C-alpha cells in the first residue's frame with residue numbers, strides 16, 4: 378500500500394500535471410494484484426512497466442519476477458523517476474516518454490520484452506499520442522507477449538474508452554477484460570492483451 382508521503386506526493390503532482398498524472402491517488406494493491414495476474418512474470422526475461430508513478434505496481438512486479446529478469450520502468454515525471462530509483466535500487470528506471478520505449482530497450486541491449494504493464498492515463502491522451510505509444514509497445518513486445526493496462530469503470534463506457542478498446546483489439550490477438558476491482562479509488566478493470 379502507498380505510504381502517506383507517496384499519496385501526498387501523487388496528489389501534489391496531480392495538481393501540477395493533471396492530464397499526465399491521470400489520477401489523484403496511487404492505485405491500490407488489489408488493482409496491482411489484478412495487473413500482475415496471468416502475466417507469467419516468473420518466466421519472463423524482460424519486463425517493462427510504463428507509467429509506474431510512485432510504484433503502486435512495481436513492488437508486485439518485482440515480487441513475482443525471476444532472479445535474472447530484467448525489469449525496466451519508463452516514467453515521464455522526473456520526481457517520480459527519482460523516487461523509484463531510491464525505493465527500488467534493482468529497477469532500471471528511465472525518465473522519459475513511453476513513445477521511445479523500443480529505442481530505450483535497445484540502448485540497454487534488449488531487443489524485445491515478454492510483458493508490458495502499463496498504467497498510462499489513456500483517456501486524457503489525444504488519439505495520435507495513444508497510437509504512437511501503442512505502436513511503441515507493440516513493436517517492443519515479442520510475438521505472444523503479454524500487455525496489461527487498466528481503465529476506470531466509470532469511464533469505461535464513454536465513447537473515448539470504447540474507441541480505445543477498439544484500438545487495442547486492432548493491435549492485439551486477444552483483449553480480455555478482468556472483473557471490476559472495486560477496492561480501488563476509483564474502481565477499475567484491467568485489459569489483458571496478447572500480441
Ligand SMILES: C[S@@+](CC[C@H](N)C(=O)[O-])C[C@H]1O[C@@H](n2cnc3c(N)ncnc32)[C@H](O)[C@@H]1O
Pocket residue numbers: 397398399400402403404427428429430431432433434451452453454457473474475476496497498
Ligand atoms: C495514472 S498514473 C499511474 C501511476 C501508478 N502506476 C499507479 O497505478 O498508481 C500514470 C503515470 O504515467 C506517467 N506518464 C504519463 N505520460 C507518460 C508517458 N508518455 N510516458 C511514461 N510515463 C508517463 C505519469 O507521470 C504517471 O506517473
